[in-house]
Amino acid sequence: MVTLDEISQLLYGTEGETSGWTGSRADLISLAGKVFPGKAFCVVRKWILIDLIVTPDEKEKLTNLTLLPMTLFAHEIVLDSKGRFQPKMWVRSNFGVQFIYSCMFETNNTVYLLWGPGQRKEATVGAAFSMSAG
Numbered sequence: 001m002v003t004l005d006e007i008s009q010l011l012y013g014t015e016g017e018t019s020g021w022t023g024s025r026a027d028l029i030s031l032a033g034k035v036f037p038g039k040a041f042c043v044v045r046k047w048i049l050i051d052l053i054v055t056p057d058e059k060e061k062l063t064n065l066t067l068l069p070m071t072l073f074a075h076e077i078v079l080d081s082k083g084r085f086q087p088k089m090w091v092r093s094n095f096g097v098q099f100i101y102s103c104m105f106e107t108n109n110t111v112y113l114l115w116g117p118g119q120r121k122e123a124t125v126g127a128a129f130s131m132s133a134g
Contacts, residue, residue, distance in 0.1 A: 020114030021103035044074030047118035
């Protein structure tokens with residue numbers, strides 16, 4: 001069972017600070033367009049890259065599906081290229097496919113562009129996926 005303290009530490013704890021893209025939003029979007037042409041993107045701020053605590057069996061299953069034991073939570077959406085999310089909303093991604101340049105977290109459907117400072121933390125799958133919009 002996931003505790004309130006576990007969720008609070010994940011969302012609001014201050015450990016694990018790291019930086020994402022430090023340049024302009026336009027430059028970040030331009031780079032993403034070159035690396036992932038035509039793929040949907042979502043620029044986010046105040047983000048948390050979550051390394052999921054998984055068992056060896058769970059890790060193997062994810063690997064066989066070409067997924068990483070990682071997800072992303074962002075407190076603030078800046079821009080969603082497909083208009084799925086409105087600015088200032090929050091978002092939690094699905095499992096990642098790759099994390100590159102310390103500022104691009106790719107899932108099967110979207111590249112999340114990590115603009116500005118954020119955090120990298122560990123959490124259980126239960127804690128990370130307990131957040132939902134509905």
